[in-house]
Structure formats: structure tokens, C-alpha cells
Amino acid sequence: MASFTADLSLIPKPLPKTLRKTISRVSLSRKIVPFNRLKAKGLTMHVASAVIEPKTEETEEFLSLGFDVVTEAELTEKGFLGLRKTKLVCTVGPACCSYEELWKLAMGGMNVARLNMCHNTKEWHQDVIRKIKKLNSEQGFCVSVMIDTEGSQIHVADHGAPSSVKAEDGSIWFFTTEQFEGCRPFTVQASYEGFAEGIKEGDELVVDGGMATFKVIERIGNDLRCECIDPGLLLPRAKLSFWRDGKLVDKHHELPTLSTKDWSDIEFGISEGVDFIAMSFVKDADAVNHLKNYLSTKNKSIKVLAKIESLESLHKLEEIVEASDGIMVARGDLGVEIPLEQIPTVQEDIINLCRQLNKPVIVASQLLESMIEYPTPTRAEVADVSEAVRQYADALMLSGESAVGSFGEKALSVLRMASSRMELWSREENHQSSVPQHKLGISLPDQIAEQICNCASQMANNLGVDAVFVYTRHGQMASLLSRNRPNPPIFAFTDEKSTQMALNLQWGVMPILVDLSDDMDDNITKTTDLIKAKAMLKEGDAVLIVSDVIPTRSTPTVYQSLQVKIIS
Ligand SMILES: Nc1ncnc2c1ncn2[C@@H]1O[C@H](COP(=O)(O)OP(=O)(O)OP(=O)(O)O)[C@@H](O)[C@H]1O
Ligand SMILES: CC(=O)C(=O)O
Ligand SMILES: [K+]
Ligand SMILES: [Mg+2]
Numbered sequence: 001m002a003s004f005t006a007d008l009s010l011i012p013k014p015l016p017k018t019l020r021k022t023i024s025r026v027s028l029s030r031k032i033v034p035f036n037r038l039k040a041k042g043l044t045m046h047v048a049s050a051v052i053e054p055k056t057e058e059t060e061e062f063l064s065l066g067f068d069v070v071t072e073a074e075l076t077e078k079g080f081l082g083l084r085k086t087k088l089v090c091t092v093g094p095a096c097c098s099y100e101e102l103w104k105l106a107m108g109g110m111n112v113a114r115l116n117m118c119h120n121t122k123e124w125h126q127d128v129i130r131k132i133k134k135l136n137s138e139q140g141f142c143v144s145v146m147i148d149t150e151g152s153q154i155h156v157a158d159h160g161a162p163s164s165v166k167a168e169d170g171s172i173w174f175f176t177t178e179q180f181e182g183c184r185p186f187t188v189q190a191s192y193e194g195f196a197e198g199i200k201e202g203d204e205l206v207v208d209g210g211m212a213t214f215k216v217i218e219r220i221g222n223d224l225r226c227e228c229i230d231p232g233l234l235l236p237r238a239k240l241s242f243w244r245d246g247k248l249v250d251k252h253h254e255l256p257t258l259s260t261k262d263w264s265d266i267e268f269g270i271s272e273g274v275d276f277i278a279m280s281f282v283k284d285a286d287a288v289n290h291l292k293n294y295l296s297t298k299n300k301s302i303k304v305l306a307k308i309e310s311l312e313s314l315h316k317l318e319e320i321v322e323a324s325d326g327i328m329v330a331r332g333d334l335g336v337e338i339p340l341e342q343i344p345t346v347q348e349d350i351i352n353l354c355r356q357l358n359k360p361v362i363v364a365s366q367l368l369e370s371m372i373e374y375p376t377p378t379r380a381e382v383a384d385v386s387e388a389v390r391q392y393a394d395a396l397m398l399s400g401e402s403a404v405g406s407f408g409e410k411a412l413s414v415l416r417m418a419s420s421r422m423e424l425w426s427r428e429e430n431h432q433s434s435v436p437q438h439k440l441g442i443s444l445p446d447q448i449a450e451q452i453c454n455c456a457s458q459m460a461n462n463l464g465v466d467a468v469f470v471y472t473r474h475g476q477m478a479s480l481l482s483r484n485r486p487n488p489p490i491f492a493f494t495d496e497k498s499t500q501m502a503l504n505l506q507w508g509v510m511p512i513l514v515d516l517s518d519d520m521d522d523n524i525t526k527t528t529d530l531i532k533a534k535a536m537l538k539e540g541d542a543v544l545i546v547s548d549v550i551p552t553r554s555t556p557t558v559y560q561s562l563q564v565k566i567i568s
Helices: 017-032 034-041 057-062 069-078 099-107 122-139 260-272 285-297 311-315 317-323 331-337 340-356 379-390 408-428 444-463 476-483 497-503 520-533
Strands: 043-048 087-091 112-116 144-148 156-158 165-167 172-176 187-190 204-207 212-220 223-230 232-234 240-244 247-249 276-279 303-308 326-330 361-364 395-398 467-471 490-494 509-513 543-547 560-566
Touching: 087 408, 099 122, 099 408, 112 122, 122 144, 122 260, 144 260, 172 212, 204 223, 212 232, 260 285, 276 285, 285 303, 285 317, 303 311, 303 317, 311 317, 317 340, 326 331, 326 340, 331 340, 331 361, 340 361, 340 379, 379 395, 379 408, 395 408, 444 467, 444 476, 444 543, 467 476, 467 520, 476 490, 476 509, 476 543, 490 497, 490 520, 497 509, 520 543
Parallel strands: 087 112, 087 395, 112 144, 144 276, 172 187, 276 303, 303 326, 326 361, 361 395, 467 490, 467 543, 490 509, 543 560
Antiparallel strands: 043 560, 156 187, 165 232, 172 223, 204 212, 204 240, 212 223, 240 247
């Protein structure tokens, strides 16, 4: 038999400080909770509230549990609302690969370290991954590791100089797939054998999305003889694309999404225990499913992120987002395949779709490009970063700025400050967009989880609670809360290490590793004690508690929570 309660008498007296101001809205919030519709399905809803108690002796055992030291410091300094919600990803390269440099990035708020498998050796990557794991275990950080596959891209393999070479207007160049020793002037080696296939005289060869442009004069076997018609620089690994009558000549469809090298890198990632694999040049959902299936046969809970960086991936965006565990808006390569002026709107569309479908999304490439060389960003770069934050991207990524730049740590602090500022502004200006209308859940339990999280987020904002606590094994509830972008931070307690590491990428979620029991009251007591013992919660603070774990007994005096129970 179904039961439905929204028992406001359980709110303790005296009321927590934050509730005193908003208590009249508690009854209002009851109206917006639509659980009575689910009554017949056998659900119980239970609303309660309480004051957090002072530290106890028992809490000591939780002090060593997994809570990121940087988040902890930020929380102590700035309070719950001051916590940064937007997550930060740093590409690790030669400029930041020592233990000390990685420590500085971790201290600077790096949530995820990205390793681009296009560069360097496996030994180098292994060394970096192990250093990050050591930082986590010895220094109390919680930095996830992402590898990014090389994918099959067409780029400059060698242009005969260690750095850039200039292509002058009217100069004649050979683009070849032939491998040769030494340097041949005006000759560029391309990375892919089938590079010239299907290419005709008159086609345009565009370097790095417009850095330089050549006209194909003649095709000689696998070689192309070209004339430079728009002068510019040829950088190492510059990206190459072909255009005919103003349209991109799609060459990606000829190439496999995962090459033999990529599979070998994936095996490496599995054996090193990485948390994310970002797939370059994803063409469709099949490619993502293929890798996900492979990982599940290996019993690995590594998350698969699809990189949107080709025209083709934009055509199949929805199925790719559905299939993946998250998305990267890889604006570098995307800018090679679509006109640059389309990037801002495409970015916003991708972010919105990801939020609708509840997948975390990273905005990547050239966020602070000038900081590779200079210690301050341009105003335009800060505006770009702020715009991605305003659009509610889950994460921002540094590429060359951290990998090879001279001011990686400073670039990270620019991301940190710009995100915090924009988050505050969005909140103050009440730009909080409403709960996403798109309904995700198909099964009843999924629908319930989604509705609880939507309502909990709204309640959290209306009541002005200090934090949301969520108890979750696989991260689903935490992610559904994050999807609503609520004002208070979401503390996600999980007993799965892989869930903790995956949640690192999600907007506003602070993942914490604890032992969870089936006894919810016990879990709640333990975890509030943990946070309290770290002096991060104080008397009078209010938290909203959400869980998908069924409580075994009722102790309504120690928390303010929203719980749903399915009675079988
Ligand atoms: N592990 C590394 N070793 C050496 N250089 C690196 C490494 N990682 C990145 N870099 C350098 O930093 C620059 C930017 O890095 P990033 O990996 O973001 O390149 P990208 O071209 O944007 O990515 P992708 O190849 O996935 O499109 C690269 O051009 C490269 O010079
Ligand atoms: C990050 C990446 O792969 C790109 O921007 O192309
Ligand atoms: K890559
Ligand atoms: Mg790319």
C-alpha cells in the first residue's frame, strides 16, 4: 500500500539559520513536489530537517577518507557557496610533467589530468600517470586521469624543420606520404597514405583551419603538387583538410575511429587504471558502443568520452551523446572542419544537448592560447572562458597552455577565477536556468530518481540550504542533481572509487569516497560527522539529503532530507 508524507513537523526547533528566513517557502515547495502522482505506485516521500551537531569522538575514523584537499581548503576559506562548480582539465606535457609541477596544478584546482596519446612515449605517459596516482594517495588530492586517443587524423608528419616553416604566397610545395630521411625543401610529409585519394586539381588544401591555404595543381600518385594561395605558417603536426567548391571533402569516413595504435593505447590505459578515455574523431554511436562494450567485457568502469571534432560527428551528435559517458567540444579540430564563426553557437548547442541528455561536457582548445607565451590572457580569451561557464559547461580544458606553455599554473588560476566570478554572477543575477524539460527516465525507478533530483535542486535553491548531500553507488543521482545546476554544492558520497573519479568531471559535484552501509541513517550520521569534523559544517548549517538507498530506520532529527522509498 502506498504512503505519502511531507511532514514539516519534523523540522526541529529552533530552526536552522538558513531555514528561518525561508520557512514560509517550505510549504510552497511541498506544492511543487509531484510525488502524490506516484502514490499509487507505492512510494513514500519524507521531508525532514535538522541542526548539525558538534564534532564527536567517533568521527576521527572518517578523517582519512577520500575528500580532495583542495576542495576542503576552498570550502574552509570560502564557504559552501564559494566553492567552484566548473571543473578544470589540464593537458599534461613536457612543461608540467614533474612531480612538483603536477602538484602545483593539483593545488591550483586541476580536477582531471589529460594525456594526449598523439605525443610522447608510453613510458612517459606511464610515469605521469603514476605520479598523479601518487599525489592522490600521498597528498590527498583527487585528480582523475584521462587519456585522449590519437585517432586517425590527417596532419603534417614532417615539414623538414623542428618548429614552423613559412609558406610564401605563390610558392610551390609537394605534399607526400613518402617517408624519407633528412630535409627536402618545400616538401611536407602527410600522416595518412590515402591522403591524396579522391583529391582533384583545383581542390584547396587548408592547413590548421586557415593558417595557410594551398591550391592543388597536380596529383602525382600519392603526391600533390600545390601552390600556396594564402601564405602562413606550417607548424609541426598541423592539421590538413581539403575543400572543394566551398565544402569540406570528408576524408574521415575512410579512416577507422580507433587505429591499431589507439587500441594499444587503450590497453595501456586499462592497465594503468585511467578513469576516462576520450575518443578522437568519433563518427557515430557505433564507435562509442564498440569501445564501451569492449571495456565492459574487461569488467572496467572506465568512462568513454566522445570528442566532437568533425563535421560528421555534428551530423550524428544526438546518437553520439546518447551513447557516450560524456562529450568534449574539441574546438581545435572542429575549427578545421566548420567555419570558425559557427563554433560559438555549435558549442552552446552541444552543451545544451549534453545537459538535456545528462552527459558531462568539456569545452576544449584555445581557451587561453596566448598564455602559452604570455603571462596574461587577452580580454577576448577571458570572455570566451566566461561564456563557456555561463553556458554551464561541466568542465574547461587547458591544452598547450599547460602542456607546453610557460605559464600553465597561471592559466589554471585564470580559469579558476573566471569560473568562480561567472558562477557567482549567474547566481546573483538569478540566471539559473530552470530544470531541464527533457525527461530522461524510462523505467519507473529512473523516472523517480530524475524527479527527486529535479525537485531537490529546486528545493535547495528555494530554501537556500548550504549543501546537498547525495548517497550514490554509480553516480546517477549525483549526476541528475548536477544536471539541474543547483546553487549549493553537491557532496556525493560513494563507496565506489570509479564513481568518485568519474564524478570529478561533473559540474558542482564534490565526490567523496566513504564506506556506505545499507543503513541510510548510519551513512548520514557518518558522513555529516566527517564533514563536521573537518570543520566544514557548523551548527545551524542546513543540508538537503538525497539518496537512492532505502533507509532502515527513521531518525528525523539529524538532517534535512528528501527521500523516496519504493514499497514492494
Ligand atoms: N605529452 C606531450 N608531449 C609533448 N608535447 C605535448 C604533449 N601533450 C601536448 N603537447 C603539446 O601541446 C600542444 C597542445 O596539446 P594538445 O594535446 O591539446 O593538442 P591538440 O592538437 O589540441 O589535441 P589533438 O591532437 O587531440 O587534437 C600540442 O601541439 C603539443 O605540441
Ligand atoms: C582537443 C582536441 O582534440 C581538439 O581541440 O581538436
Ligand atoms: K588526441
Ligand atoms: Mg583534436
